[in-house]
Amino acid sequence: SQQGEEDPQALSIQEGENATMNCSYKTSINNLQWYRQNSGRGLVHLILIRSNEREKHSGRLRVTLDTSKKSSSLLITASRAADTASYFCATDARVRPSGSRLTFGEGTQLTVNP
Amino acid sequence: EAQVTQNPRYLITVTGKKLTVTCSQNMNHEYMSWYRQDPGLGLRQIYYSMNVEVTDKGDVPEGYKVSRKEKRNFPLILESPSPNQTSLYFCASSLSWAHSGNTIYFGEGSWLTVV
Numbered sequence: 059s060q061q062g063e064e065d066p067q068a069l070s071i072q073e074g075e076n077a078t079m080n081c082s083y084k085t086s087i088n089n090l091q092w093y094r095q096n097s098g099r100g101l102v103h104l105i106l107i108r109s110n111e112r113e114k115h116s117g118r119l120r121v122t123l124d125t126s127k128k129s130s131s132l133l134i135t136a137s138r139a140a141d142t143a144s145y146f147c148a149t150d151a152r153v154r155p156s157g158s159r160l161t162f163g164e165g166t167q168l169t170v171n172p
Numbered sequence: 173e174a175q176v177t178q179n180p181r182y183l184i185t186v187t188g189k190k191l192t193v194t195c196s197q198n199m200n201h202e203y204m205s206w207y208r209q210d211p212g213l214g215l216r217q218i219y220y221s222m223n224v225e226v227t228d229k230g231d232v233p234e235g236y237k238v239s240r241k242e243k244r245n246f247p248l249i250l251e252s253p254s255p256n257q258t259s260l261y262f263c264a265s266s267l268s269w270a271h272s273g274n275t276i277y278f279g280e281g282s283w284l285t286v287v
Binding site for chain 1 (some may be wrong): 176220273283
């Protein structure tokens with residue numbers, strides 16, 4: 059099963075509103091990453107938060123991580139129509155004997171209406 | 173410009189006809205991987221490679237082969253494609269196998285239809 063599970067599956071908001079997407083995971087992680095995918099295109103890295111961090115900002119993006127609840131949230135403030143895309147969380151977990159592995163969730167489809 | 177390049181981008185083929193999807197990266201990355209993306213299932217890893225001549229199975233390797241003879245290339249081979257391999261395929265790379273904290277770079281995707 060997928061390590062990361064996003065919630066909601068789909069979100070539709072008006073331009074200017076904030077969008078919040080959540081991700082839950084099952085095992086211990088090294089870090090958690092968020093990616094964006096425009097329809098039919100490759101994924102683009104947005105932001106990474108390490109397991110010892112609780113919150114991180116990048117422009118209009120704010121990511122939180124609660125390792126006790128095994129969950130993360132991505133907040134996009136003052137959304138724009140151009141933010142319309144699918145957003146994926148990816149958990150980076152240790153793989154024995156060394157190294158790590160990135161596992162993606164199913165994504166949240168965000169639609170921002172002008 | 174840092175790139176992961178996949179070819180072909182679009183392909184319709186028939187059941188049983190062997191095909192290869194090529195992937196090349198120009199960032200001297202050690203780690204490369206193939207994913208398939210299907211509605212409701214997200215991205216699932218097919219195979220990955222930690223370095224030249226080092227490959228391993230991901231979550232859904234059945235029906236696929238890979239090779240890593242040189243660092244920049246990581247082709248995905250479908251020896252005998254079947255309709256259930258109709259999907260959107262992504263190649264990805266990152267700096268190292270122990271890539272905790274490394275960004276993954278994705279290609280633009282290859283739409284494959286098997287009829």
